[in-house]
Amino acid sequence: MNDYAPSPAETALATAEAEWEGDLDITVKERPALLRQIARRLNAEKTTISPPELLHALCQVRRRQWASTLMNLAHRQGQVWVRKNDVLTAAERVSDPLVGLETLSALLDSVLEERWRDLADHPGEVLEEVRSDLADGGTYLSARQIEELSRSIASAFGGVDLGFEDDLILSEGKRQQEQEEIRRRAEERRQAELARLARWEETLITYEKIPAILHCSIREVLRWIAENRLPIAKRETQPDGLEIFLFDPEEIRKLTTEVPLWRKGLSKKDKSGKEAISESKSGNEAIARVAALDRFAGHFRTARALKRRITLVTGPTNSGKSHTALAALAEAQSGIALAPLRLLAHEFREALLSRGVAVSLTTGEERIIDPTARHLAATVEMCPFHNPVDVAIIDEAQMLTDPDRGAAWTAAIMGVPARHIFILGAADCIPLVKRIAALCNDPVDEIHLERKSPLRAGHTLKLEELRSGDALIAFSRRDVLDYRAQLLEKNRNVAVIYGALSPEVRRAEAARFNQGEADILIATDAIGMGLNLSIKRVIFSALRKYDGRNTRNLSSQEIKQIGGRAGRYGKHEDGLVCVIDGGGSPSFVRHMLEAPPEELRELRPLVQPDADIVQAVAQEIGSDSLYGVLTRIKRAVLRPDDPNYRLADMEQALEIASALEGVENLDLNTRWTYAMCPVDMRDNGVPRLIEWAAAHARGQIVHPPGTGRLPPAINAGNSELERAEKRHKRLVSWRWLAMRFPENYPALEDAERNAAILNDWIESVLRTKSRMKESARRFGEKRRKPGPKKTHHEKGESKNATPKGQSDNTHKRKKKK
Numbered sequence: 001m002n003d004y005a006p007s008p009a010e011t012a013l014a015t016a017e018a019e020w021e022g023d024l025d026i027t028v029k030e031r032p033a034l035l036r037q038i039a040r041r042l043n044a045e046k047t048t049i050s051p052p053e054l055l056h057a058l059c060q061v062r063r064r065q066w067a068s069t070l071m072n073l074a075h076r077q078g079q080v081w082v083r084k085n086d087v088l089t090a091a092e093r094v095s096d097p098l099v100g101l102e103t104l105s106a107l108l109d110s111v112l113e114e115r116w117r118d119l120a121d122h123p124g125e126v127l128e129e130v131r132s133d134l135a136d137g138g139t140y141l142s143a144r145q146i147e148e149l150s151r152s153i154a155s156a157f158g159g160v161d162l163g164f165e166d167d168l169i170l171s172e173g174k175r176q177q178e179q180e181e182i183r184r185r186a187e188e189r190r191q192a193e194l195a196r197l198a199r200w201e202e203t204l205i206t207y208e209k210i211p212a213i214l215h216c217s218i219r220e221v222l223r224w225i226a227e228n229r230l231p232i233a234k235r236e237t238q239p240d241g242l243e244i245f246l247f248d249p250e251e252i253r254k255l256t257t258e259v260p261l262w263r264k265g266l267s268k269k270d271k272s273g274k275e276a277i278s279e280s281k282s283g284n285e286a287i288a289r290v291a292a293l294d295r296f297a298g299h300f301r302t303a304r305a306l307k308r309r310i311t312l313v314t315g316p317t318n319s320g321k322s323h324t325a326l327a328a329l330a331e332a333q334s335g336i337a338l339a340p341l342r343l344l345a346h347e348f349r350e351a352l353l354s355r356g357v358a359v360s361l362t363t364g365e366e367r368i369i370d371p372t373a374r375h376l377a378a379t380v381e382m383c384p385f386h387n388p389v390d391v392a393i394i395d396e397a398q399m400l401t402d403p404d405r406g407a408a409w410t411a412a413i414m415g416v417p418a419r420h421i422f423i424l425g426a427a428d429c430i431p432l433v434k435r436i437a438a439l440c441n442d443p444v445d446e447i448h449l450e451r452k453s454p455l456r457a458g459h460t461l462k463l464e465e466l467r468s469g470d471a472l473i474a475f476s477r478r479d480v481l482d483y484r485a486q487l488l489e490k491n492r493n494v495a496v497i498y499g500a501l502s503p504e505v506r507r508a509e510a511a512r513f514n515q516g517e518a519d520i521l522i523a524t525d526a527i528g529m530g531l532n533l534s535i536k537r538v539i540f541s542a543l544r545k546y547d548g549r550n551t552r553n554l555s556s557q558e559i560k561q562i563g564g565r566a567g568r569y570g571k572h573e574d575g576l577v578c579v580i581d582g583g584g585s586p587s588f589v590r591h592m593l594e595a596p597p598e599e600l601r602e603l604r605p606l607v608q609p610d611a612d613i614v615q616a617v618a619q620e621i622g623s624d625s626l627y628g629v630l631t632r633i634k635r636a637v638l639r640p641d642d643p644n645y646r647l648a649d650m651e652q653a654l655e656i657a658s659a660l661e662g663v664e665n666l667d668l669n670t671r672w673t674y675a676m677c678p679v680d681m682r683d684n685g686v687p688r689l690i691e692w693a694a695a696h697a698r699g700q701i702v703h704p705p706g707t708g709r710l711p712p713a714i715n716a717g718n719s720e721l722e723r724a725e726k727r728h729k730r731l732v733s734w735r736w737l738a739m740r741f742p743e744n745y746p747a748l749e750d751a752e753r754n755a756a757i758l759n760d761w762i763e764s765v766l767r768t769k770s771r772m773k774e775s776a777r778r779f780g781e782k783r784r785k786p787g788p789k790k791t792h793h794e795k796g797e798s799k800n801a802t803p804k805g806q807s808d809n810t811h812k813r814k815k816k817k
Helices: 008-019 031-039 051-076 084-092 101-119 123-136 143-156 164-203 207-214 218-226 249-253 256-263 283-291 293-298 301-305 321-331 342-354 397-401 406-415 427-440 477-489 503-514 556-563 586-594 611-621 626-637 651-660 668-675 685-697 718-740 748-767 771-784 792-799 803-816
Strands: 234-237 243-246 309-314 335-339 359-363 366-368 375-379 389-394 418-425 444-448 455-461 470-473 494-497 520-523 537-540 544-546 551-553 575-580
Touching (some): 008 031, 031 051, 084 101, 123 685, 143 164, 164 626, 207 249, 207 256, 309 321, 321 335, 321 342, 342 375, 366 718, 418 427, 455 586, 494 503, 503 748, 537 556, 556 586, 575 586, 626 651, 626 668, 651 685, 668 685, 685 718
Parallel strands (some): 335 389, 359 375, 470 537, 537 575
Antiparallel strands (some): 544 551
């Protein structure tokens, strides 16, 4: 006897199928999911479903498969611009469970056209936005893909009748052809420069061959090398550590007339009284200005002509290092304040203005000039080297060891033309600052300050134990936003700070936290410099970080610099440094906080060539190739084990210089300026920069990047936020170039307006509660509207739907909104 009794859902399904005229092709695999959909529509009073309800339920079951089918089709056709949300939205719009592939494709086309119209107001702008977004992820479109994408965009704006399609295809085809030609020329010229360098290196000789040229003995050659009379063209270190000097025979021949004088212990003198190696301009002499640090110091003639003195003020965070220096700067007749960040340069300016001192501002992308001012606030890279002042401040001197920016601090300390220089930083910088001061013959006074409020190590904390006034430190943007989402789910108001945010947004987020609008601050180590923050406890999420090269333990200086933000003087009695449970050991934090300053293993300051040195080397080697000049500097003289200096990382400049080889009609100084432009290498930065440079070379105006269409902040997710941050970085690069080439980048006001729009939108997104909570609220409002009733059990199932189910509901609600 069979005791099986069909469930109410099975009975309702059988009844509805019987009423439906036709075959719905319900598979065995689909049936369990369909029964669950039907069960959600039933209750004690409703035991059947109508055929339209059955169709709707079956559509719900098949949506995921339709979306998968559309995504697979897009991949096969090379439509890399199709996103998951596009296919999900298209699947949501299907009302016929027996829909065919042609109809599905048409629905996807309509979704894409809506997306294009939402992205920008003109088809050309849409194409550029889509192309840039794909390039950000490393995807570049072929000619066929460009043509297909152009047709889709043109259709969204009226189709071929308006001429958009052909214009887009022709314009993009021309652009790609130009870019390909630039790449081809760049590679040819790069290879030519490398061949030129190789030929030059093949002509170099060892010291044993010099006697035949100068008609002297080996002993004399060795003595003249020791006396630095013979210019060394290249130094090679053998595997056994032995160093070999190589010489350019052409340069050696020029010294023939010097030999009789050298034998008498005499030498020719230049007009300044300094010994001259030869009468000719020597590329090796130019390179030596970088290679020998004492000569590099001599490069800053105005500073060397002044009688300078240095006051080195060191101490931990929250020790008041800038107070005395700012007072002296404000009282001086003229002065300069150099900061590591644009945000801090603004703070220096505001501090001087509050003291009644007129002051101008100069950063890489911004200038506020007061013609009456004799004081300047600037970023370190913008240090002026020619106009003497009374007092200068150089902040965060521990940045001397930074591999990317340390050379800017070296140049600023050596070259700032001030009679009294206040250098501020952590105690770790003392040996390196003293080394530079000695090379400049500048006396140094030292002031060491102690922290104004105690700082101690705490214990481990769980995430739910964070309280108002805490700062949680993570080491990537993704981790910051993940922690933000978790804390928002716990109904905590949070502010966030990380490197991709502009200074304006960071300041706004800091203000929200300081004013109590946000309970908790989540930040990367970007809070280590700048930003006055009223933090009670600093909590590390981890005690290891990836530094761009390796994953390593945090250093003592990093823990002191970041942890030192806790317990701001005047706001909190003390500061506490804790660790999230599972993130590391509090004893490690305690040990790092108590550790003395780390001994610097490397006391050779970082240096890099400047425009004058680049020009001098180019003239000597007879080349206008920036790539050739930088390669010559790097390979010919600047070796890793030089006893006097370290060459700063030039890889980004070399990559840009290499790509610029394909752009014609730009002089060497212009190329060097482009090579120094701050670009995000992970955001297709170099190809975009080369496009701008090519337009510049053609005499065309380079328009500023746009904002794109920004969705309402409440609907913005992490991908939209990241896209806006990248657009803002592009504007930073564009504004940097506009400060240097105003004729080619004239729309500075437009760029500043776009940057302000993006800043406001990003800040609005960061202020907003999670979309999940907002979606839940809207869904609750929708459920209160008249409609089929649901049982308590069915409501629970809806609440616990899978993430993909939530996405489906989200798209459906967006459609109905």
